[in-house]
Amino acid sequence: MSGTEVNGPVMLAIGYGLAVVLYGGYWIYLKQKASRLETTLRRVKGSGN
Amino acid sequence: MTQQAAPETVVEPSDSEKSKRTTKWLGIAVAVSIVVFIYASFFYAPEDSVQGVVQRIFYVHVASAWIAALAFFVVFLGSIGYLAKRNLRWDAYAGASAEVGLLFTTVVLVTGMMWGKAIWGVYWTWEPRLTSVLVLWLLYLAYVALRAYVPDPSRKARFSAVLGIVAFLDVPIVYLSVKWWRTLHPEQVIVTEQGPQLPASMIVALMVGLVAMTLVYVYFVRLRFNVNDLEQQIKREVAK
Numbered sequence: 001m002s003g004t005e006v007n008g009p010v011m012l013a014i015g016y017g018l019a020v021v022l023y024g025g026y027w028i029y030l031k032q033k034a035s036r037l038e039t040t041l042r043r044v045k046g047s048g049n
Numbered sequence: 050m051t052q053q054a055a056p057e058t059v060v061e062p063s064d065s066e067k068s069k070r071t072t073k074w075l076g077i078a079v080a081v082s083i084v085v086f087i088y089a090s091f092f093y094a095p096e097d098s099v100q101g102v103v104q105r106i107f108y109v110h111v112a113s114a115w116i117a118a119l120a121f122f123v124v125f126l127g128s129i130g131y132l133a134k135r136n137l138r139w140d141a142y143a144g145a146s147a148e149v150g151l152l153f154t155t156v157v158l159v160t161g162m163m164w165g166k167a168i169w170g171v172y173w174t175w176e177p178r179l180t181s182v183l184v185l186w187l188l189y190l191a192y193v194a195l196r197a198y199v200p201d202p203s204r205k206a207r208f209s210a211v212l213g214i215v216a217f218l219d220v221p222i223v224y225l226s227v228k229w230w231r232t233l234h235p236e237q238v239i240v241t242e243q244g245p246q247l248p249a250s251m252i253v254a255l256m257v258g259l260v261a262m263t264l265v266y267v268y269f270v271r272l273r274f275n276v277n278d279l280e281q282q283i284k285r286e287v288a289k
Contacts, residue, residue, distance in 0.1 A: 010167075011164065014163050022159065027269070027272070030272040041279060
């Protein structure tokens with residue numbers, strides 16, 4: 001069995017897995033940041049600042 | 050006694066509500082396109098007879114690379130636009146696109162390393178294509194860092210615009226590196242003088258990937274814009 005046959009499926013899984021982690025992580029980061037900022041904006045508006 | 054129905058009040062959704070709704074539908078389109086992309090790259094496209102199953106990393110790797118180039122082209126246009134018009138809207142487009150482009154380039158590097166390990170036996174080698182992509186990644190990392198550390202908006206926009214234009218010079222170098230120098234990285238297989246050098250089903254899977262990644266790009270840029278807008282609104286409220 002060649003090295004490619006051994007490593008191929010593992011490297012494919014790690015590659016796609018890391019892509020999902022990176023894209024998904026950035027999506028979560030943006031969503032959470034927007035949610036935090038919306039809360040801050042409501043608080044700032046509510047305080048009549 | 051008959052009751053008369055109260056006249057209906059038509060409430061037009063605000064621009065912000067419309068924008069939120071568009072982003073939500075775009076998010077649904079992204080989710081659907083990713084499911085189709087996974088199906089196309091893992092089940093529809095045939096297994097490569099030489100490289101085996103690991104060749105399927107090609108679809109996410111190449112689609113991400115093309116969209117990274119698109120993102121940096123938008124940075125380039127936004128930078129020229131800002132320097133020509135001095136309108137911060139151009140700078141905002143460039144800034145959002147650079148951050149998302151940096152993410153796509155990170156995915157290109159990471160997936161390329163996994164593919165390289167399986168085929169070449171090493172995660173990294175200092176050959177022209179890989180090195181020029183790493184330089185590209187560092188340039189846009191510097192761009193994002195610059196934006197984070199310059200507080201004055203017009204100075205930030207001016208410095209970023211210059212870096213956005215200079216950094217884009219590396220994009221054609223990345224693209225042509227496999228033609229100009231002897232490299233370990235394969236040459237282009239889609240855009241060639243003889244036409245695409247892949248089976249039709251592989252091209253279809255790649256095109257599905259391009260559509261999915263384009264939607265992801267547009268979706269992320271919209272979300273980034275939303276974050277920018279909220280930050281500006283908070284600044285305005287605090288300044289009142």
